[in-house]
Amino acid sequence: MPSEGFQIPKRQEVQVKSPKQRSTMKVPVAILRLPRGPDGSSRGFDPHSPRFQALGPSSLPSGACKDTANLEQEQQARVALRERYLRSLLAMVGQPVNFIMYEKVNVTALFGASDIDILNFQVSELQTPLGIQREALLRCSDIIAYSFEL
Amino acid sequence: FIQTLYESLILDSILLANPLENGKVSVLVVLGHAVQDIEIVTERDDEIKEKLAHLFMAGKSQTYNQEELDRRKNRLKNWLEKNHIPVREQGESQTTLCVAGVLTIDPPYGPEDCNSSNEIILCRVQGLIQSYLALQQ
Secondary structure, three states, X not given: OHHHHHHHHHHHHHHHOOHHHXXXXXXXXXXXXXXOOOOOOOOOXXXXXXXXXXXXXXXXXXXXXXXXXXXXXXXXXXHHHHHHHHHHHHHHOOOEEEEEEOOOOEEEEEEEEEOOOOOEXXXXXXXXXXXXXXXXXXXXXXXXXEEEEO | OOOEEEXXXXXXXXXXXXXXXXXXXXXXXXXXHHOOOOOOOOOOOHHHHHHHHOOOOOOOOOOOOXXXXXXXXXXXXXXXXXXXXXXXXXXXXXXXXXXOOOEEXXXXXXXXXXXXXXXXXXXXXXXXXXXXXXXXX
């Protein structure tokens, strides 16, 4: 029977590992940032996180002086600008994009996606001087500017 | 060579749109950390401002009248309620649907009109709307 054939090597493997060995196993890579799930106030992220502190209400000039009328206006302006920027990223998906990076590096790739904080871009067919890289992640901090046609 | 200084936003990145001769638009984006100084050379007229506002809003060209939008809104609201999704109307003239207080759906109430800072909820609701639209066709 196929199920028995599968179970036998599994049993052997369990016998090899003693519980003591398992408890001393280390995490192979340090976890830099583990996002928390949505909380009760449902902002979707932790108010004490560096990201919230960088982008949250306290980062707005009008937020610091508790000017509620201005705060709302500024938030609205930010919403409009963020939406437009995110839509510009959407418009860029699948298009060839030219990236101007530091040290006079100038590469072309097909844009794929960006992470939520716009820290990394995922690209395909990255044309480097050493050849084409099928898939790659570009750190946004390494990019000075990028251009594409619409 | 850059004709229009366009917009800035999160991380203060600057988008520069430059119309090409073949009708396309070349867009250059300078990332916020690389921006040293901004100088507005001239303010553009309203026609160009309007054009820029719709630059990335492709596919939003279809227009609906008020009656049609109301009908779309109510049908979607019923569908979401049927799926046990808490939804209410908000905004100045109650045109925006708000799901569980964390996601908004603006007219014309398609999957692309959802806004949320929570990508998990956003993905679920967009999926729901897509299946709802597929069901209607």
